[in-house]
Amino acid sequence: MSIENNERQLIKFPLRKEEDWRTSFKSKLAKFKEGFIEVDCKDWPLSWKDLVKLKSLLERSGFILDGIYSQIPETLVSAYSLGLPTNPLLSKEAEGNYQTQQNLNQSEERVLFHEGTLRSGEHIEARGDVLLLGDVNPGAQVSAGGNVMIWGRLLGIAHAGKTGNLNAKIIALELRPLQLRIANEVARGPEGKPEPGLAEEAILYSGSIVIRPAQTIFVNKKTHTIPPTP
Amino acid sequence: MSKNTRIILICSGKGGVGKTTLTANLGIALARQGFRTAVLDADFGLRNLDLLLGLENRIVYTAQEVLEESCRLDQALVKHKQEPNLALLPAGNPRMLEWLKPEDMQRIVSMLIDDFDYVLIDCPAGVEDGFRNAVAASKEAIVVTNPEISAVRDADRVIGLLNTHSVEPIQLVLNRVRPKMIASQEMLSVNDVTDILALPLLGLVLEDEQVIVSTNRGEPLTLSSSKSPAARCYTNIAKRMQGEEIPIIDPSKEGSSIGDKFKRLMQTKIF
Ligand SMILES: Nc1ncnc2c1ncn2[C@@H]1O[C@H](COP(=O)(O)OP(=O)(O)OP(=O)(O)O)[C@@H](O)[C@H]1O
Numbered sequence A: 001m002s003i004e005n006n007e008r009q010l011i012k013f014p015l016r017k018e019e020d021w022r023t024s025f026k027s028k029l030a031k032f033k034e035g036f037i038e039v040d041c042k043d044w045p046l047s048w049k050d051l052v053k054l055k056s057l058l059e060r061s062g063f064i065l066d067g068i069y070s071q072i073p074e075t076l077v078s079a080y081s082l083g084l085p086t087n088p089l090l091s092k093e094a095e096g097n098y099q100t101q102q103n104l105n106q107s108e109e110r111v112l113f114h115e116g117t118l119r120s121g122e123h124i125e126a127r128g129d130v131l132l133l134g135d136v137n138p139g140a141q142v143s144a145g146g147n148v149m150i151w152g153r154l155l156g157i158a159h160a161g162k163t164g165n166l167n168a169k170i171i172a173l174e175l176r177p178l179q180l181r182i183a184n185e186v187a188r189g190p191e192g193k194p195e196p197g198l199a200e201e202a203i204l205y206s207g208s209i210v211i212r213p214a215q216t217i218f219v220n221k222k223t224h225t226i227p228p229t230p
Numbered sequence B: 001m002s003k004n005t006r007i008i009l010i011c012s013g014k015g016g017v018g019k020t021t022l023t024a025n026l027g028i029a030l031a032r033q034g035f036r037t038a039v040l041d042a043d044f045g046l047r048n049l050d051l052l053l054g055l056e057n058r059i060v061y062t063a064q065e066v067l068e069e070s071c072r073l074d075q076a077l078v079k080h081k082q083e084p085n086l087a088l089l090p091a092g093n094p095r096m097l098e099w100l101k102p103e104d105m106q107r108i109v110s111m112l113i114d115d116f117d118y119v120l121i122d123c124p125a126g127v128e129d130g131f132r133n134a135v136a137a138s139k140e141a142i143v144v145t146n147p148e149i150s151a152v153r154d155a156d157r158v159i160g161l162l163n164t165h166s167v168e169p170i171q172l173v174l175n176r177v178r179p180k181m182i183a184s185q186e187m188l189s190v191n192d193v194t195d196i197l198a199l200p201l202l203g204l205v206l207e208d209e210q211v212i213v214s215t216n217r218g219e220p221l222t223l224s225s226s227k228s229p230a231a232r233c234y235t236n237i238a239k240r241m242q243g244e245e246i247p248i249i250d251p252s253k254e255g256s257s258i259g260d261k262f263k264r265l266m267q268t269k270i271f
């Protein structure tokens, strides 16, 4: 495949409530020039498998997948775990769908979105899930009633399921925290550094906190584990 | 503010990491390069910038009298004997801490900008009122830290606070670097520090006994053409502040005497 086209191109999925993204994807794609392309997956939760399919679909049509935009943290994590070039920037539209600190009290379901590194002494708290784009430095803390998802390095303290949710988890691109807490369990962080490029998650497993490669909730755990990126 | 005076806060969070020493040395170095430079001692509780510059016995008025309008600014500014481009605005009485407000610091600085190219503010340790007052008057910052976990942690906290005050750019100086300890992994490496703090590195300053000697004499190292390791570091930092591209020393190549190099070669069985 020869790539002459170096322009940035972005193809957008429709929103989930509008139509299935697969319906008109090919006809939309025909309007783009062969070469690199980024995909805005909107609010579609895509698994590792979905992304592999998307990637090969693009390749068959002469495109190289050059970035994923998504409003869904799990999609971002799937994409990262797959070693796809991913773009954690959420579009303005997407931000509107996320909860801001102010309307935190109104609903517990949505994701608290925070952009920027948390430095020593800083603390964010969410009643539901939290998605942080940046690092959590030593001395900083994130806590959430639901899951803690960190698009960056976790070097400080994270507390998921602080109101007792035993299924809450902590996902980070680089998991080397000082301390992890899930519900009422507390664990010291692991010694040493994790393998680079491998997102990890901490979950509660028969009463203690364990760390494993990130498996987003949309990935079928029986059929495959996420391969480390090269 | 009309002029392009660079108003730079020199801060660290943790105490004793080398803020005042850096302020004094940069002040002299910038003055020697021809810039009209004012150094402002904002550490009212434990002032000692005057000492380090050897100007203690020439102080008549301080920032306090300037604010109270019982003297003019130029009466309070103490010119350096050898480097007339440098002037110190001394800190007043520690009791100033009780009433000083961010607006007061802003007022002092706004009086300085017409006559100076650089205003360096020596910040007190901590993140309380003294720090907040000093931040309010600053445009940019240099965060000083040591390759120690506690100093890095405090620097991180300070950077977080500077960000909320839209002080920009914020650059990093890593002071008291000991190449041998880094080589033997007994000290955080330069990478370990920049990895956490994620700031552009303005320079390293090597651990150097001459710093202490010069402090006691009240003659910053940059005042003479001293070839001591720290003197070189301070001078390079001053040049980088003007945008000169001077590569940052590699601590792993410093301080290794011929003897050390020989030993290493022996270990690698080249001989
Ligand atoms: N590069 C260096 N090599 C050796 N000694 C140093 C170096 N830098 C600073 N020091 C020494 O460390 C001590 C503290 O330095 P300094 O007073 O500049 O710190 P500070 O951050 O201003 O402290 P404070 O927070 O109390 O104001 C001094 O004794 C000084 O001589």
Ligand SMILES: [Mg+2]
Residues within 6 Å of the ligand: B019, B020, B021, B043, B048, B122
């Ligand atoms: Mg000091």
